[in-house]
Amino acid sequence: xxxxxxxxxxxxxxxxxxIGDDCAVYRPKAGEDLLLKTDQLIEGVHFxxxxxxxxxxxxxxxxxxxxxxxxGGHPRCCLLALAFPRTKSxxxxxxxxxxxxxxxxxxxxxxxGGDVAHDDKVHCSVMVVGAVKRGKALTRAGARLGDHLYVSxxxxxxxxxxxxxxxxxxxxLLGKATACIDLSDGLSLDLHRLCKESRAAAQLEHIxxxxxxxxxxxxxxxxxxxxxxxxxxxxKPPAGTTRIGTIVAGTAGAVWFAAxxxxxxxxxxxA
Amino acid sequence: xxxxxxxxxxxxxxxxxxIGDDCAVYRPKAGEDLLLKTDQLIEGVHFxxxxxxxxxxxxxxxxxxxxxxxxGGHPRCCLLALAFPRTKSxxxxxxxxxxxxxxxxxxxxxxxGGDVAHDDKVHCSVMVVGAVKRGKALTRAGARLGDHLYVSxxxxxxxxxxxxxxxxxxxxLLGKATACIDLSDGLSLDLHRLCKESRAAAQLEHIxxxxxxxxxxxxxxxxxxxxxxxxxxxxKPPAGTTRIGTIVAGTAGAVWFAAxxxxxxxxxxxA
Numbered sequence: 001x002x003x004x005x006x007x008x009x010x011x012x013x014x015x016x017x018x019i020g021d022d023c024a025v026y027r028p029k030a031g032e033d034l035l036l037k038t039d040q041l042i043e044g045v046h047f048x049x050x051x052x053x054x055x056x057x058x059x060x061x062x063x064x065x066x067x068x069x070x071x072g073g074h075p076r077c078c079l080l081a082l083a084f085p086r087t088k089s090x091x092x093x094x095x096x097x098x099x100x101x102x103x104x105x106x107x108x109x110x111x112x113g114g115d116v117a118h119d120d121k122v123h124c125s126v127m128v129v130g131a132v133k134r135g136k137a138l139t140r141a142g143a144r145l146g147d148h149l150y151v152s153x154x155x156x157x158x159x160x161x162x163x164x165x166x167x168x169x170x171x172x173l174l175g176k177a178t179a180c181i182d183l184s185d186g187l188s189l190d191l192h193r194l195c196k197e198s199r200a201a202a203q204l205e206h207i208x209x210x211x212x213x214x215x216x217x218x219x220x221x222x223x224x225x226x227x228x229x230x231x232x233x234x235x236k237p238p239a240g241t242t243r244i245g246t247i248v249a250g251t252a253g254a255v256w257f258a259a260x261x262x263x264x265x266x267x268x269x270x271a
Numbered sequence: 272x273x274x275x276x277x278x279x280x281x282x283x284x285x286x287x288x289x290i291g292d293d294c295a296v297y298r299p300k301a302g303e304d305l306l307l308k309t310d311q312l313i314e315g316v317h318f319x320x321x322x323x324x325x326x327x328x329x330x331x332x333x334x335x336x337x338x339x340x341x342x343g344g345h346p347r348c349c350l351l352a353l354a355f356p357r358t359k360s361x362x363x364x365x366x367x368x369x370x371x372x373x374x375x376x377x378x379x380x381x382x383x384g385g386d387v388a389h390d391d392k393v394h395c396s397v398m399v400v401g402a403v404k405r406g407k408a409l410t411r412a413g414a415r416l417g418d419h420l421y422v423s424x425x426x427x428x429x430x431x432x433x434x435x436x437x438x439x440x441x442x443x444l445l446g447k448a449t450a451c452i453d454l455s456d457g458l459s460l461d462l463h464r465l466c467k468e469s470r471a472a473a474q475l476e477h478i479x480x481x482x483x484x485x486x487x488x489x490x491x492x493x494x495x496x497x498x499x500x501x502x503x504x505x506x507k508p509p510a511g512t513t514r515i516g517t518i519v520a521g522t523a524g525a526v527w528f529a530a531x532x533x534x535x536x537x538x539x540x541x542a
Contacts, residue, residue, distance in 0.1 A: 004535070021410050021411055021412070022411070022452055023307060023308045023341070023401065024306070024307040024308070025304050025342075026304065028304075028305060030301070032299075034305070035296060035297075036295040036297055036350060037294045037295070037350070038309075038350040038351075038352045038384065038386055039386050040352045040388050040396070042390050042394075045354075045388055045389065045390055046388070067293040068294060070294070071294040077307070079398065081352070083311060083316075083394070114309060115309055115396075118316065123354070123390075125311070125352040125386075127309050127350065127352075139292050139293075140291075140292055141292070180293075196275075197292070264275075268274050
């Protein structure tokens with residue numbers, strides 16, 4: 001199967017539209033801002049060599065959708081830049097696309113373009129376009145002194161777990177949350193980022209953990225893909241979220257836990 | 272330099288805006304369609320290991336901009352997904368970004384986001400957003416029987432040559448060209464694609480070649496990054512372009528040259 005044949009096969013698949021031109025054309029709706037995000041998923045770095053292709057495709061999209069969720073957006077379309085070894089079969093390639101497209105169709109995301117190449121290992125970059133009412137995107141920057149700090153779900157999930165992007169929750173937080181970020185690099189690092197952008201500090205009080213997780217993993221693990229957000233004290237939090245602390249005065253980016261300063265030791269892909 | 276420090280450094284650089292959040296927010300202008308494109312540049316596949324970092328950054332963006340040119344668009348913003356070995360110095364990393372940002376600023380493209388990771392070789396995926404007047408994007412699909420076929424510049428350029436995306440030419444073709452594609456995989460393959468999408472065939476007559484190029488390279492080489500386009504017979508072509516053939520009746524995608532059918536042997540990254 002060469003590239004021309006792959007494009008022909010993909011065109012027949014559900015969740016694919018407008019591929020096979022130099023660019024995809026996207027018509028924005030009036031009154032909306034677009035959200036842009038790109039994320040990499042590299043064999044041996046972000047996932048095990050043995051991961052099944054459908055899981056790789058799903059995971060590559062899920063990671064980028066988690067960021068759309070954190071901004072409170074609706075996903076609209078995506079592009080996939082995919083490199084893989086020559087030894088991969090046609091079946092393997094199509095399974096990867098099917099994994100991605102299953103999640104795409106359940107979340108309203110259309111695959112509109114991409115690029116394929118051969119390389120010695122699997123490398124996926126997914127680019128997602130989301131949309132949000134003009135001027136309403138959630139950012140990391142608006143947390144205020146006294147805001148309560150919340151997280152969805154429980155933390156400390158093991159490596160290679162299925163990612164369920166918190167899209168519905170993100171949209172519920174629009175107009176309510178003062179700041180929001182997705183937990184993709186661990187609570188300590190992502191909370192540091194939220195606080196730094198908001199020019200504030202945070203006091204952590206309580207960490208909801210998945211059964212069997214260590215505190216170390218709940219604080220610094222990078223596999224949670226939950227939303228971390230702040231609400232003014234009088235705002236009622238959505239169901240399924242837990243208060244974990246408070247925004248306090250202090251050096252921008254500082255995080256306190258159990259009477260100690262917590263270093264941003266979460267997974268830095270680049271450290 | 273960790274990821275947090277890199278983001279802080281990049282924020283001070285010209286051509287960078289809005290980075291450091293989960294998503295970049297882009298506000299579309301009324302009456303415009305957006306053009307979306309992603310392209311990969313992989314060490315050892317698309318460029319030599321010895322290529323200087325500024326050249327890698329420039330080339331990664333230039334390849335994606337060439338597609339925006341082919342659609343007749345104005346580039347607006349871009350995102351970079353970058354993986355590189357741990358051994359690369361801070362200087363090397365910043366040089367790569369400077370190379371990309373130099374081309375970004377001269378073309379009006381703003382770097383609004385990205386993702387960085389470590390890997391055993393350099394891998395860049397650039398995602399570009401362009402804009403074009405609503406409904407006016409050039410596509411591969413509109414060539415009609417009797418249209419004249421043109422190409423910008425000369426073909427058969429050597430490997431690793433500087434890419435100059437034909438943005439100004441692409442915009443001049445808006446409302447005039449019936450079909451357009453950029454030559455990134457070689458004339459034989461890209462003309463096949465244009466004809467296939469237009470459900471037509473083409474007769475090649477004359478190939479303008481760079482000094483020293485072989486006919487083989489001019490027909491099948493993948494380093495030209497010129498625009499290939501069709502105009503109705505009565506439309507005067509822009510300066511700097513050469514007529515190379517005619518759209519004719521025949522099997523969709525068929526290309527004829529020197530009384531023989533020309534196989535789409537251009538560079539298929541995936542074959």
